[in-house]
Amino acid sequence: MVRYRVRGGNALRGTAFIQGAKNAVLPMIGAALLAARGRTVLRNVPIIEDVRRAVELAEAVGAYVELHESERTLVIDASRLTSAVLPAEIARRFRGSVLFTPALLHRLGEAIIEGIGGCNLGSRNLDFHYLGYKRLGALVDEGETVIHVKASGLTGATLYLDTPSHTGTENLIMAAALAKGTTVIENAALEPEVLDVIDMLTKMGARISGGGTGFITVEGVEELHAVEHTVMPDRLDAGVFAMAAAITGGELSLVGTGLDLGVVRYKLEQMGVEFARQGAVLHVRCEGPLRPINIITDTYPGFATDLQSPMMTVAALADGTSYIHERIFDGRFALAGELNKMGANVEVEGSRAIVRGRTPLIGTQVTAHDLRSGIALVLAGLAAEGETHIDSGYLIDRGHAHLAARMRALGADITREISER
Numbered sequence: 071m072v073r074y075r076v077r078g079g080n081a082l083r084g085t086a087f088i089q090g091a092k093n094a095v096l097p098m099i100g101a102a103l104l105a106a107r108g109r110t111v112l113r114n115v116p117i118i119e120d121v122r123r124a125v126e127l128a129e130a131v132g133a134y135v136e137l138h139e140s141e142r143t144l145v146i147d148a149s150r151l152t153s154a155v156l157p158a159e160i161a162r163r164f165r166g167s168v169l170f171t172p173a174l175l176h177r178l179g180e181a182i183i184e185g186i187g188g189c190n191l192g193s194r195n196l197d198f199h200y201l202g203y204k205r206l207g208a209l210v211d212e213g214e215t216v217i218h219v220k221a222s223g224l225t226g227a228t229l230y231l232d233t234p235s236h237t238g239t240e241n242l243i244m245a246a247a248l249a250k251g252t253t254v255i256e257n258a259a260l261e262p263e264v265l266d267v268i269d270m271l272t273k274m275g276a277r278i279s280g281g282g283t284g285f286i287t288v289e290g291v292e293e294l295h296a297v298e299h300t301v302m303p304d305r306l307d308a309g310v311f312a313m314a315a316a317i318t319g320g321e322l323s324l325v326g327t328g329l330d331l332g333v334v335r336y337k338l339e340q341m342g343v344e345f346a347r348q349g350a351v352l353h354v355r356c357e358g359p360l361r362p363i364n365i366i367t368d369t370y371p372g373f374a375t376d377l378q379s380p381m382m383t384v385a386a387l388a389d390g391t392s393y394i395h396e397r398i399f400d401g402r403f404a405l406a407g408e409l410n411k412m413g414a415n416v417e418v419e420g421s422r423a424i425v426r427g428r429t430p431l432i433g434t435q436v437t438a439h440d441l442r443s444g445i446a447l448v449l450a451g452l453a454a455e456g457e458t459h460i461d462s463g464y465l466i467d468r469g470h471a472h473l474a475a476r477m478r479a480l481g482a483d484i485t486r487e488i489s490e491r
């Protein structure tokens with residue numbers, strides 16, 4: 071069992087190195103399996119538990135994978151895939167397992183999905199994925215525990231997503247990339263990670279237009295080839311470090327090429343946090359007290375639901391009442407109870423939370439219920455009096471690489487411990 075121990079009170083200062091994006095690298099590993107020849111090289115790979123699970127899953131279906139941790143590089147040879155089964159014991163541990171389906175369908179004619187994991191955030195349906203595969207000509211058999219998707223060749227079609235699902239868009243693009251003819255995906259996701267995956271697929275030989283418009287057209291091609299691609303920076307990791315500077319009264323230079331925090335930056339600016347772009351570096355600092363804020367989560371370019379939890383911690387440390395409206399997931403407020411154990415005053419009413427700040431936070435034993443509530447508790451610990459112990463640290467490790475070491479280098483008193491329990 072992994073546990074984080076944080077002793078609060080230190081301002082974070084220095085240069086924070088932002089990792090590659092979890093939500094870009096996972097679909098890219100799925101995309102690499104579409105190449106029937108050659109070796110794919112992925113650079114700027116975040117060394118997180120989800121990537122380790124994705125490597126195990128790629129190996130389980132027959133790919134040869136090298137994860138060079140210190141070089142943050144993955145080399146994937148998918149020329150021989152041998153199994154269409156996504157085994158429960160790996161697939162249930164991360165959401166990204168769903169992104170292996172298109173490659174198995176194209177390469178082996180079927181995908182047998184024994185389970186899909188990911189953060190526990192309420193209902194997380196996959197109906198858009200399955201409806202899309204069906205419209206492309208696949209047979210989908212949704213059993214109690216196992217889902218069997220079968221196709222002897224897919225054919226382009228017009229697809230529509232009820233809401234712009236992130237992995238749904240990526241999966242349907244990958245399924246369409248090697249289908250016969252043209253596919254149009256309406257109401258597609260606009261997230262930068264989706265565009266990065268489109269860039270990689272385009273280098274591989276896919277013919278995709280309309281990325282970032284909500285209407286994506288894919289002209290199917292005969293084959294895709296292995297390429298080298300550098301994973302974009304993780305805007306969620308960057309957002310967390312910006313917030314860490316804000317709540318500790320610190321000053322950080324965020325290094326990660328082309329970093330754009332979008333609406334998160336504007337919201338933090340409204341709270342009193344100062345940002346300055348210095349070429350490729352984003353400088354962030356906060357001197358005065360934080361002002362309260364209103365947040366409404368939405369798909370890109372709206373406020374990312376994955377930063378809603380860390381922002382709840384920031385709001386708890388602001389002077390006044392903040393309002394948060396969570397519109398993507400129906401179970402993403404488990405953090406409130408944990409923050410309240412530390413002395414916060416957060417009231418949840420359905421999809422809305424009222425955060426009454428600022429109350430002093432006191433370190434105690436708390437539990438991460440998912441990746442982002444985990445990192446939000448680390449932030450709370452950095453600003454709390456005394457020591458905070460955060461259990462289920464594995465969930466934090468799913469999405470943040472070398473977190474304790476990176477924060478310690480900036481002055482934080484944080485350790486990652488392995489306990490018996």
Ligand SMILES: CC(=O)N[C@H]1[C@@H](OP(=O)(O)OP(=O)(O)OC[C@H]2O[C@@H](n3ccc(=O)[nH]c3=O)[C@H](O)[C@@H]2O)O[C@H](CO)[C@@H](O)[C@@H]1O
Pocket residue numbers: 093096165166193194195196197198199233234235236237238375376398399400
């Ligand atoms: C690995 C990865 O990239 N994970 C991200 C991805 O998850 P993921 O791709 O799973 O999230 P989606 O965008 O698909 O889901 C958003 C909402 O749509 C609903 N929905 C989705 C698909 C579907 O077929 N039917 C359906 O009803 C879900 O229940 C949820 O309420 O986007 C989320 C929303 O930005 C992020 O929090 C996750 O970090």
Ligand SMILES: C=C(OP(=O)(O)O)C(=O)O
Pocket residue numbers: 164165166187188189190191376441442469
């Ligand atoms: C919800 C998240 O991830 P996943 O979709 O991988 O569970 C997240 O990154 O906050």
